[in-house]
Amino acid sequence: xxxxxxxxxxxxxxxxxxxxxxxxxxxxxxxxxxxxxxxxxxxxxxxxxxxxxxxxxxxxxxxxxxxxxxxxxxxxxxxxxxxxxxxxxxxxxxxxxxxxxxxxxxxxxxxxxxxxxxxxxxxxxxxxxxxxxxxxxxxxxxxxxxxxxxxxxxxxxxxxxxxxxxxxxxxxxxxxxxxxxxxxxxxxxxxxxxxxxxxxxxxxxxxxxxxxxxxxxxxxxxxxxxxxxxxxxxxxxxxxxxxxxxxxxxxxxxxxxxxxxxxxxxxxxxxxxxxxxxxxxxxxxxxxxxxxxxxxxxxxxxxxxxxxxxxxxxxxxxxxxxxxxxxxxxxxxxxxxxxxxxxxxxxxxxxxxxxxxxxxxxxxxxxxxxxxxxxxxxxxxxxxxxxxxxxxxxxxxxxxxxxxxxxxxxxxxxxxxxxxxxxxxxxxxxxxxxxxxxxxxxxxxxxxxxxxxxxxxxxxxxxxxxxxxxxxxxxxxxxxxxxxxxxxxxxxxxxxxxxxxxxxxxxxxxxxxxxxxxxxxxxxxxxxxxxxxxxxxxxxxxxxxxxxxxxxxxxxxxxxxxxxxxxxxxxxxxxxxxxxxxxxxxxxxxxxxxxxxxxxxxxxxxxxxxxxxxxxxxxxxxxxxxxxxxxxxxxxxxxxxxxxxxxxxxxxxxxxxxxxxxxxxxxxxxxxxxxxxxxxxxxxxxxxxxxxxxxxxxxxxxxxxxxxxxxxxxxxxxxxxxxxxxxxxxxxxxxxxxxxxxxxxxxxxxxxxxxxxxxxxxxxxxxxxxxxxxxxxxxxxxxxxxx
Ligand code: C2E
Ligand code: CA
Ligand code: CA
Numbered sequence: 195x196x197x198x199x200x201x202x203x204x205x206x207x208x209x210x211x212x213x214x215x216x217x218x219x220x221x222x223x224x225x226x227x228x229x230x231x232x233x234x235x236x237x238x239x240x241x242x243x244x245x246x247x248x249x250x251x252x253x254x255x256x257x258x259x260x261x262x263x264x265x266x267x268x269x270x271x272x273x274x275x276x277x278x279x280x281x282x283x284x285x286x287x288x289x290x291x292x293x294x295x296x297x298x299x300x301x302x303x304x305x306x307x308x309x310x311x312x313x314x315x316x317x318x319x320x321x322x323x324x325x326x327x328x329x330x331x332x333x334x335x336x337x338x339x340x341x342x343x344x345x346x347x348x349x350x351x352x353x354x355x356x357x358x359x360x361x362x363x364x365x366x367x368x369x370x371x372x373x374x375x376x377x378x379x380x381x382x383x384x385x386x387x388x389x390x391x392x393x394x395x396x397x398x399x400x401x402x403x404x405x406x407x408x409x410x411x412x413x414x415x416x417x418x419x420x421x422x423x424x425x426x427x428x429x430x431x432x433x434x435x436x437x438x439x440x441x442x443x444x445x446x447x448x449x450x451x452x453x454x455x456x457x458x459x460x461x462x463x464x465x466x467x468x469x470x471x472x473x474x475x476x477x478x479x480x481x482x483x484x485x486x487x488x489x490x491x492x493x494x495x496x497x498x499x500x501x502x503x504x505x506x507x508x509x510x511x512x513x514x515x516x517x518x519x520x521x522x523x524x525x526x527x528x529x530x531x532x533x534x535x536x537x538x539x540x541x542x543x544x545x546x547x548x549x550x551x552x553x554x555x556x557x558x559x560x561x562x563x564x565x566x567x568x569x570x571x572x573x574x575x576x577x578x579x580x581x582x583x584x585x586x587x588x589x590x591x592x593x594x595x596x597x598x599x600x601x602x603x604x605x606x607x608x609x610x611x612x613x614x615x616x617x618x619x620x621x622x623x624x625x626x627x628x629x630x631x632x633x634x635x636x637x638x639x640x641x642x643x644x645x646x647x648x649x650x651x652x653x654x655x656x657x658x659x660x661x662x663x664x665x666x667x668x669x670x671x672x673x674x675x676x677x678x679x680x681x682x683x684x685x686x687x688x689x690x691x692x693x694x695x696x697x698x699x700x701x702x703x704x705x706x707x708x709x710x711x712x713x714x715x716x717x718x719x720x721x722x723x724x725x726x727x728x729x730x731x732x733x734x735x736x737x738x739x740x741x742x743x744x745x746x747x748x749x750x751x752x753x754x755x756x757x758x759x760x761x762x763x764x765x766x767x768x769x770x771x772x773x774x775x776x777x778x779x780x781x782x783x784x785x786x787x788x789x790x791x792x793x794x795x796x797x798x799x800x801x802x803x804x805x806x807x808x809x810x811x812x813x814x815x816x817x818x819x820x821x822x823x824x825x826x827x828x829x830x831x832x833x834x835x836x837x838x839x840x841x842x843x844x845x846x847x848x849x850x851x852x853x854x855x856x857x858x859x860x861x862x863x864x865x866x867x868x869x870x871x872x873x874x875x876x877x878x879x880x881x882x883x884x885x886x887x888x889x890x891x892x893x894x895x896x897x898x899x900x901x902x903x904x905x906x907x908x909x910x911x912x913x914x915x916x917x918x919x920x921x922x923x924x925x926x927x928x929x930x931x932x933x934x935x936x937x938x939x940x941x942x943x944x945x946x947x948x949x950x951x952x953x954x955x956x957x958x959x960x961x962x963x964x965x966x967x968x969x970x971x972x973x974x975x976x977x978x979x980x981x
Pocket of ligand 1: 732747748749760761762765778781805806807837867868891924925926927944945946947951
């Protein structure tokens with residue numbers, strides 16, 4: 195390039211931007227005669243394109259202003275230039291000024307010829323284009339950089355500028371290294387003195403960073419928009435006092451059925467949709483969030499403008515500014531109707547009986563608790579089908595299930611609509627009757643239920659029998675809480691069963707007795723372990739001498755809170771629970787231990803009677819238990835008599851027979867207890883061939899009043915003797931009874947008249963006193979024991 199020639203020697207080598215100007219001047223000078231001033235003006239105009247670009251960005255009307263600005267720029271510079279033109283030094287100063295201005299510009303500045311070729315590119319511009327030097331770009335076709343739509347925009351801008359009007363456009367082109375950059379370009383025409391456009395100044399601002407940022411932002415916002423429009427979520431931002439809606443996502447349309455613009459107009463329009471029952475709760479939570487400036491959450495119902503009810507969960511988080519003050523509250527609201535419906539369904543499951551669809555025990559208990567809290571009178575019925583197990587076994591489970599369903603229906607229909615019917619499991623139902631719940635109306639209701647069972651259910655199912663037993667308890671009479679009421683009703687039902695089934699009973703004294711039984715049953719397991727059982731002994735005497743031949747061991751329970759409890763209260767419980775086997779083994783051992791001790795003390799011929807119940811007899815351990823106890827206490831088997839009731843023997847005659855034979859083989863004696871109260875079959879007497887028959891005390895009691903009883907007793911004694919058995923009469927309470935028994939040749943007598951059951955140590959003294967009394971009445975041959 196020959197540009198250096200125009201530079202004055204001694205002046206520092208000019209910078210490239212300066213060269214750009216000189217090159218431009220010289221080149222243009224050669225092509226066309228252009229006044230120096232014009233060229234300088236053109237350069238100055240180029241330097242000013244930053245400002246021009248700004249002006250060009252304004253709308254079309256501003257083209258006038260642009261033109262004015264160019265013109266005024268030109269005019270000012272022209273005046274300066276004219277002054278300098280005469281003087282080379284001045285020209286140099288001009289160049290320095292131009293260089294400074296050029297360097298200050300951060301755009302890619304170019305001078306384009308009318309043909310669109312780049313005559314010159316500013317140094318900074320070349321750097322922006324990643325060119326080695328401005329020269330690398332010089333002469334290149336400016337339009338060639340653009341492609342596609344950008345190319346069209348560039349062509350339009352070029353044509354516009356050539357026609358004399360500045361034009362701008364935004365587009366991307368590649369740098370010399372192939373990197374895509376975004377540019378905001380403005381093209382301004384450069385005119386000669388005649389006003390002809392001789393060149394164009396193009397200033398391109400590199401807006402790649404902004405564009406990329408914008409693109410990223412737009413993409414993010416699109417993504418958010420997509421997400422917001424697809425999920426049933428509302429994102430919102432409210433003022434710190436929750437009164438003004440700052441932002442709400444489009445999801446509000448789906449969730450609340452209102453538009454963001456409705457919220458923009460009225461920030462609390464959504465509150466008007468909230469269900470009246472939930473409104474106060476929600477508002478209280480909102481007040482708390484504002485007051486405490488803390489996170490919050492609330493679940494509530496809304497009625498959407500389309501009328502449907504939805505469940506909403508809203509969460510809120512206060513956002514603080516740098517000073518720590520709450521700047522706004524942001525949060526999310528979501529539609530949780532499906533979740534809520536699932537919860538309700540689960541709830542329903544938890545409180546419903548699967549088979550009948552009635553309430554279950556949990557629901558019943560909840561209802562009772564609620565009524566107790568309200569303190570209103572109500573009745574509770576416990577309904578248990580009679581012999582349902584038999585029905586279940588004979589009908590099969592499927593039919594039995596259907597039967598239960600129908601029974602549930604029958605109960606439901608028979609009761610007032612407000613009554614709560616529950617199935618507690620198996621064949622147990624329960625009913626709460628509030629309102630008319632006095633005894634008389636409950637009794638009527640219970641009876642009508644029983645009638646319906648035996649009529650309707652039976653006909654519908656061709657079932658042999660459907661009867662039920664009903665127990666009824668009343669609030670507050672029979673309990674003030676659900677436990678007491680349920681237990682009382684249950685016990686009353688149990689009493690109804692005991693009274694012959696197919697009936698109802700109110701909770702009462704009898705029921706509370708049963709309750710006591712239950713309590714006893716509960717404390718049974720601990721009783722044996724902590725030595726609460728004891729034995730009392732009652733003498734069995736010879737009627738003539740009154741000598742005590744034997745003693746009967748009678749078990750007692752020394753209950754920690756209830757004192758001495760008689761066997762009638764707990765033997766049935768022991769039998770039912772199977773505990774009798776263990777307790778019986780203890781009795782056997784304790785009785786034989788006592789006998790061994792007495793015999794060791796001198797009462798050589800004394801024997802002992804031990805009661806064994808049906809349940810014990812069925813247990814295979816009985817023979818071993820007896821054998822072990824006899825050996826342990828080194829007693830001859832003949833001194834032990836086992837008392838069995840007729841019913842115990844008849845429970846399972848074959849098994850009883852076998853066990854009896856085994857016991858007999860041991861050498862133990864057998865007595866039939868309470869003879870006359872059960873089957874009283876002489877046939878069985880012969881079959882079991884006991885050693886002793888104990889005539890029940892009910893016969894003894896009638897001896898004086900009833901001649902027939904005397905005959906029966908005499909008959910029993912005679913036949914027993916013929917069969918080789920001894921006879922003991924129980925329950926002798928008077929001397930007169932004793933006389934009759936003596937007269938009838940009864941072998942032994944037992945009763946309060948002789949000795950009462952008592953502790954072992956007291957019995958010795960008692961039996962002595964009998965002997966004393968007897969000796970006073972001058973009966974011969976007395977002895978204290980049977981020796
Ligand atoms: P049981 O075998 O008939 O026993 C006699 C019962 O009659 C005893 O009642 C006794 O106190 C009572 N008694 C005796 N003399 C008279 C009298 O002159 N008048 C009246 N009214 N009663 C009299 P206890 O002790 O209450 O025993 C009741 C029942 O408990 C016994 O009837 C027996 O079946 C059963 N039992 C007692 N101890 C045991 C035991 O260790 N094992 C088993 N399995 N049952 C036992
Ligand atoms: Ca007995
Ligand atoms: Ca008896």
